[in-house]
Amino acid sequence: MQHLQEMHLSSSVFSLSRYGINTSVRIGSGIMLEELEALSGHDTYIAVSGKVLSLHNELSQWLSNNRRVHYSPVDDGERCKSLSSYEGMVSSLLSLGFPRGGIIAYIGGGTLGDLAGFVSATYKRGTGFFAFPTTLLSSVDSSIGGKNALNFDSLKNAVGTIWNPSRIIIDLDFLATLPRDELLNGVSEIVKYAILKDPELLDERGFLNLVKNDHSGSAEIVERSIRIKAGFISGDIDDRGSTRIFLNFGHTFGHALEAVSQNAIPHGRGVAAGMIFETKLACDLGLCGENTLHRVVSMIRDSGLDLPGLENVDPTMMMRYVLNDKKSRDGILVIPYPVRPGKMDLAEVRQETFEKSLKEFIVSGYGPI
Numbered sequence: 001m002q003h004l005q006e007m008h009l010s011s012s013v014f015s016l017s018r019y020g021i022n023t024s025v026r027i028g029s030g031i032m033l034e035e036l037e038a039l040s041g042h043d044t045y046i047a048v049s050g051k052v053l054s055l056h057n058e059l060s061q062w063l064s065n066n067r068r069v070h071y072s073p074v075d076d077g078e079r080c081k082s083l084s085s086y087e088g089m090v091s092s093l094l095s096l097g098f099p100r101g102g103i104i105a106y107i108g109g110g111t112l113g114d115l116a117g118f119v120s121a122t123y124k125r126g127t128g129f130f131a132f133p134t135t136l137l138s139s140v141d142s143s144i145g146g147k148n149a150l151n152f153d154s155l156k157n158a159v160g161t162i163w164n165p166s167r168i169i170i171d172l173d174f175l176a177t178l179p180r181d182e183l184l185n186g187v188s189e190i191v192k193y194a195i196l197k198d199p200e201l202l203d204e205r206g207f208l209n210l211v212k213n214d215h216s217g218s219a220e221i222v223e224r225s226i227r228i229k230a231g232f233i234s235g236d237i238d239d240r241g242s243t244r245i246f247l248n249f250g251h252t253f254g255h256a257l258e259a260v261s262q263n264a265i266p267h268g269r270g271v272a273a274g275m276i277f278e279t280k281l282a283c284d285l286g287l288c289g290e291n292t293l294h295r296v297v298s299m300i301r302d303s304g305l306d307l308p309g310l311e312n313v314d315p316t317m318m319m320r321y322v323l324n325d326k327k328s329r330d331g332i333l334v335i336p337y338p339v340r341p342g343k344m345d346l347a348e349v350r351q352e353t354f355e356k357s358l359k360e361f362i363v364s365g366y367g368p369i
């Protein structure tokens with residue numbers, strides 16, 4: 001593994017218990033092996049991304065030399081969030097006689113986290129769960145809040161539970177091998193947090209460095225992002241209340257755009273386009289001013305997120321995905337939007353209104369914005 005110590009990354013440990021989540025988080029550089037050593041005194045099963053394993057020699061050496069820890073390389077990415085991967089992991093746990101009191105951990109991105117979390121939540125009605133996120137998106141987003149899911153037929157995240165890891169270890173050294181598009185998927189979630197709660201986050205040197213793939217100061221940006229997400233989860237762990245929904249900003253449009261492009265448009269760029277569309281929709285409905293839209297656009301553009309072309313997008317097909325979205329009920333879509341960066345509200349938008357705006361947006365593109 002490549003070491004970045006010379007960049008003086010700070011290391012921090014904090015607990016999310018005051019947000020109602022019993023999880024301790026450690027962020028730092030070169031901390032993974034020490035945390036794995038601590039785990040090796042327990043019955044532990046680690047699902048590890050095959051790609052991460054191939055890129056990080058210290059990790060593969062440690063796993064193959066440590067006989068007390070069971071591990072399984074997983075071909076990760078969206079395809080691993082399937083019933084067949086679930087069956088494979090449960091079979092291997094059963095054949096090991098893995099106990100209910102053991103710890104299931106994952107080392108990988110959000111897809112592997114969703115699979116491992118679902119296995120941990122359901123194997124023998126629940127085991128211990130640890131997370132070692134290795135993408136920026138999984139570090140600032142998917143590892144926090146306990147949601148996990150498998151895809152079923154063509155429906156993404158069709159089955160899942162909420163099962164929080166008791167410990168999240170974010171070793172920033174993993175980011176050194178992350179491809180640029182994957183980095184930007186995480187950047188777009190950080191931009192979302194900035195718009196939701198903390199616009200100054202994007203002015204921090206750590207963020208400006210992170211966008212350039214320089215990780216000095218990243219620990220602070222990751223920690224601030226996690227605390228923002230945790231704040232929206234607090235009091236709404238099971239996502240049936242009224243705050244977790246704000247985290248969906250940009251995602252109704254963004255997910256549909258990713259889906260119609262058959263994932264040719266990566267998540268980060270889909271959400272970037274979605275944040276612009278959903279702010280513009282609110283603006284057109286008279287819920288926020290043009291200056292809010294302009295600020296949102298510049299926050300996105302200044303963060304290096306290039307916007308996807310919309311020329312070949314079929315709006316009717318996109319609407320199908322939008323309506324499949326769990327947030328649409330009785331023809332009403334609940335859309336979070338910024339009154340201004342740092343202050344959010346919810347709009348109840350009729351399906352026809354959403355569809356009309358979506359069609360116009362696709363025809364005019366990002367227009368004069």
Ligand SMILES: NC(=O)c1ccc[n+]([C@@H]2O[C@H](COP(=O)([O-])OP(=O)(O)OC[C@H]3O[C@@H](n4cnc5c(N)ncnc54)[C@H](O)[C@@H]3O)[C@@H](O)[C@H]2O)c1
Pocket residue numbers: 049051052055076077078081108109110111112114134135137138141142143144145146147148149157174175176177178179182185
């Ligand atoms: N549970 C939640 O709350 C939640 C929240 C947001 C997203 N998600 C889910 O997360 C998934 C997306 O997660 P993701 O963006 O981490 O994608 P991912 O898990 O597919 O990882 C992206 C790619 O990067 C590779 N990779 C991982 N770490 C690497 C590293 N350090 N260096 C080089 N390559 C590396 C992986 O092998 C994969 O090819 C989606 O399925 C989404 O639904 C879940």
